[in-house]
Amino acid sequence: MKILAVCGFGVGSSMVLKMTLDKVVKELGIDATVENTDIATAKATKADVYFTSHELEESLRTATSQPIYPIKKYMDKDEVKAALEDYLKQKETNN
Amino acid sequence: MDVVMNILNFISGNILQDPPILIALIAMIGLIVQKKPFAEIIKGSLSAAFGMVILTAGVNMLTAEVSNINTAVQTKMGVAVSKGLSDATFTAKFGSAVGIAMFLALVIHLLIARFTPIKSIFLTGHMLWWVPFVIVAGGVESGLRGPVLIVVSAILAAVYFSVAPWILRKYVWAATGDDSFLIGHPTTILSLISGFVAKYVGNKEHSTEDLKIPKGLSFFSEISISGGLVMFVVDLIVGMIAPTLVPQGGNLFMVAVTAGLNFGGGLLILLYGVRLLVNQIIPAFQGISEKLVPGAKPAFDIPILFNYKPNAVIIGFISAFITSTILVLIANVTNVFGIVLVPMVITSFFECGGAAIIGEGQGGVRGAVIGTAIASIFMIALVGFSGALMGHTIRNWILIFGGNDLSLWAIIAKFVGALFGGI
Numbered sequence: 001m002k003i004l005a006v007c008g009f010g011v012g013s014s015m016v017l018k019m020t021l022d023k024v025v026k027e028l029g030i031d032a033t034v035e036n037t038d039i040a041t042a043k044a045t046k047a048d049v050y051f052t053s054h055e056l057e058e059s060l061r062t063a064t065s066q067p068i069y070p071i072k073k074y075m076d077k078d079e080v081k082a083a084l085e086d087y088l089k090q091k092e093t094n095n
Numbered sequence: 096m097d098v099v100m101n102i103l104n105f106i107s108g109n110i111l112q113d114p115p116i117l118i119a120l121i122a123m124i125g126l127i128v129q130k131k132p133f134a135e136i137i138k139g140s141l142s143a144a145f146g147m148v149i150l151t152a153g154v155n156m157l158t159a160e161v162s163n164i165n166t167a168v169q170t171k172m173g174v175a176v177s178k179g180l181s182d183a184t185f186t187a188k189f190g191s192a193v194g195i196a197m198f199l200a201l202v203i204h205l206l207i208a209r210f211t212p213i214k215s216i217f218l219t220g221h222m223l224w225w226v227p228f229v230i231v232a233g234g235v236e237s238g239l240r241g242p243v244l245i246v247v248s249a250i251l252a253a254v255y256f257s258v259a260p261w262i263l264r265k266y267v268w269a270a271t272g273d274d275s276f277l278i279g280h281p282t283t284i285l286s287l288i289s290g291f292v293a294k295y296v297g298n299k300e301h302s303t304e305d306l307k308i309p310k311g312l313s314f315f316s317e318i319s320i321s322g323g324l325v326m327f328v329v330d331l332i333v334g335m336i337a338p339t340l341v342p343q344g345g346n347l348f349m350v351a352v353t354a355g356l357n358f359g360g361g362l363l364i365l366l367y368g369v370r371l372l373v374n375q376i377i378p379a380f381q382g383i384s385e386k387l388v389p390g391a392k393p394a395f396d397i398p399i400l401f402n403y404k405p406n407a408v409i410i411g412f413i414s415a416f417i418t419s420t421i422l423v424l425i426a427n428v429t430n431v432f433g434i435v436l437v438p439m440v441i442t443s444f445f446e447c448g449g450a451a452i453i454g455e456g457q458g459g460v461r462g463a464v465i466g467t468a469i470a471s472i473f474m475i476a477l478v479g480f481s482g483a484l485m486g487h488t489i490r491n492w493i494l495i496f497g498g499n500d501l502s503l504w505a506i507i508a509k510f511v512g513a514l515f516g517g518i
Binding site for chain 1: 275
């Protein structure tokens with residue numbers, strides 16, 4: 001499974017989000033790679049699920065039909081964990 | 096013995112004189128400490144080196160455009176165009192001093208976090224390079240050379256890495272409602288001013304985030320587009336005043352278009368280089384710091400704040416850019432600094448966007464607008480003074496990226512260096 005963390009420039013916040021996601025992935029014990037990038041590159045990059053900010057959600061929505069989760073606090077492990085668990089649940093029901 | 100001496104000479108004379116190789120070595124140490132697999136160590140070190148090469152290419156494109164404008168204006172005014180050390184030769188000559196100072200500064204910075212109450216860990220990757228870069232330049236301007244230059248620069252940079260995020264922490268936490276991280280970015284001085292002013296003039300009742308910002312303004316947040324457009328306009332104006340900007344047989348419109356495209360393209364290249372570099376260095380540095388200083392607060396790049404109040408960023412950019420461009424025009428007409436300033440797109444966006452969020456946290460919409468406008472007056476004063484002082488080293492670089500902590504610390508370094516004069 002490939003998870004993509006996305007921010008406007010691909011340097012600051014997406015990296016923080018990636019670090020939080022890495023911790024959550026480890027905690028949940030799922031097999032996933034997490035990468036981070038800027039919005040323009042993200043639109044051309046395939047992933048199973050995208051994590052980004054509320055303001056970029058719409059822009060990303062135009063480029064992919066995969067699920068996108070907007071995150072408010074990038075450092076907040078609980079918020080990120082809840083979103084990722086929600087995605088895993090959705091995936092279960094769809095299969 | 097001779098063999099050992101030769102190897103040491105080769106390392107100090109060649110390897111350590113080369114910023115990309117130095118950065119690769121630092122990344123490699125970080126990856127080895129984290130016990131990463133061999134393939135990842137190779138990939139990570141090389142990516143960090145590529146990042147440095149790409150970042151430098153981007154910066155060269157940006158400074159070339161500003162340098163053209165300055166040369167044309169200086170020729171028009173009959174000022175001798177300065178020869179000798181300049182932005183390009185500075186990195187070639189002192190890049191290794193910057194690299195070694197950076198490495199020492201990181202070590203001292205970790206020690207400060209470990210043994211003093213100031214528990215910040217500076218994680219804004221490209222600033223780990225640029226802060227020692229401006230401090231070394233200030234030291235060189237004051238006449239420092241050799242080991243003294245490196246040691247003084249390393250100490251100053253370490254103080255900056257530790258203290259700047261820490262001073263700003265209350266303002267950041269007030270704006271985010273989250274005390275889990277700090278901001279490590281050259282906006283510090285401007286954000287402090289903005290927050291201080293906003294508290295007195297603002298009103299927290301009205302938030303920027305309740306305003307409806309027209310969608311059409313969102314392209315401003317693409318820094319490459321706003322930067323390119325501004326450079327195009329600046330070249331048009333400068334070309335009318337100083338005709339030598341246009342080469343023989345060329346025409347001004349096309350020169351301006353090319354300048355704008357190069358500036359925007361240079362910015363994108365710079366950001367790409369920063370991304371490669373940061374993604375290799377930062378996880379490593381964070382891994383080390385989590386082992387050494389558990390519970391320290393990480394200091395991140397400014398865009399992480401932008402998610403909290405996106406409207407404030409656009410409002411702050413517009414407020415700062417209008418205020419500062421008027422001041423740039425006044426400064427150039429009166430020649431108050433003795434150098435030609437250019438409108439400050441990058442600093443108005445990143446640093447003042449951050450200052451606007453801090454201002455909003457202290458005083459709502461009015462706080463954000465007025466706080467940022469006042470901060471941008473200081474921005475022009477800082478860029479003017481530091482640009483005037485940095486004539487032999489990084490003047491063109493400062494004119495693009497300064498007007499913030501980087502300008503301030505270049506000035507501080509020059510004065511501290513003068514205290515050591517003659518050593």
